[in-house]
Amino acid sequence: MNRKTIDLLCKQYRLNEEVVTYVNSKEKLIEDKFKNIDEIMEYNQYKVIKSMQDAKLTSTDFHWTTGYGYGDIGREKVEKIYSLIFNTEDALVRPLIASGTHALNLTLSGLLRPNDEFISITGSPYDTLLEAIGVKGNHKGTLLEYGVRYKEVPLVNNKIDVDRVINSIGENTKLLLIQRSTGYSNRRALSVEEIQNAIKSIKAYKEDIIIMVDNCYGEFTDRIEPTDVGADIMAGSLIKNPGGGLAYSGGYVVGKKELVEQVANRSTAPGIGKECGLTFGMTRNVLQGLFMAPHIVAEAVKGATLMGIVYKELGFEIVPDIDDVRSDIIQGIKLGTPERVVEFCKGIQSASAVDSYVIPTPWDMPGYENKVVMAAGGFVEGSSIELSADGPMRQPYYVYFQGGLTYEHCKLGVMMSLDNLYKNNLIERNKLII
């Protein structure tokens, strides 16, 4: 880092020079990782552009209609492009899918009928999904209330326990759910290759079982996606990776035609399915974001790697570890105390371009089991492909860092989070000596 930049950071951002120097010194340790990230990014960039070309994307696709949205060409092109990128027969991509949880719940409730059983085969799923299923919380309209049956098979040594999964499959088991990403756990994300191996063995035992993947945070971190290796249906959020920071809202569901149709029927009405639904002029942002997504994801993965090495070198446990294959954009850090989690998030918030002066505090966020503290100063509210961090207020006090539309912004986040811990005496000062 140039001296002028160090001066700017120390004088205008009021960072301690030890912190800036420390982060710069650790950056050198991970530069070799960046080459691989760049190669994946380049591949995905060409994959995305080719899909847009093959769908014959044209400027008038960005126009939109009103009312029912019949003949909204842009909506149809978006869905065509998503199905090309994810190598699926069909796709449902809508701005009115409010979040990742909504996309996942829509998929589950579209596919499962009373007395059908589904098994989460990567242990306990994401917090918000537990409430939608009805295992946690006390809400109306959960899957359990509708008579769907549910169980979990935990991971063993961070791997899908294929033997136990196969033994757990009963007469009524219709669907298996795989969560690719870390979520709010302390396990690393599953690689697409690991997902592939599990699917192969399971399908060899029961070919017609539906494999569903929660792909949140995973998109474009590898050259292949779970739907390239046998997943039947997959869902995710547009304010994470595939929206590239430009989508205002939305979710996607991609997969086999017959399955996507059932989900679409649930999302509108049987008989209407995918044929209706206004895009509200979102097509341009959704597609420009998708165009940017491989690059943005690469920036975020580099940023996560920097965050990882800095805290690992300070003696914290990190997930994924530095040499693990990265299959999502999250860097988990076991900070060990609630104070560190909160001060870390304050540091990230203060590095934001938007709402940098806001002070995050733990709150009862809808759908989450414990209080959660969130640093989220995005151009799009709640967008976690932008620089963000969050931590549930529970043992063992992990913080999850993700996003950053540019590597430099991630790096500022690393420096400002560390500086805030340093200022609050939550990091031993002698540890920063290099």
Ligand SMILES: *Cc1c(COP(=O)(O)O)cnc(C)c1O
């Ligand atoms: C983000 C996420 C979700 C969905 O969260 P929303 O906040 O509803 O978009 C689901 N599963 C995983 C693994 C996630 O990371």
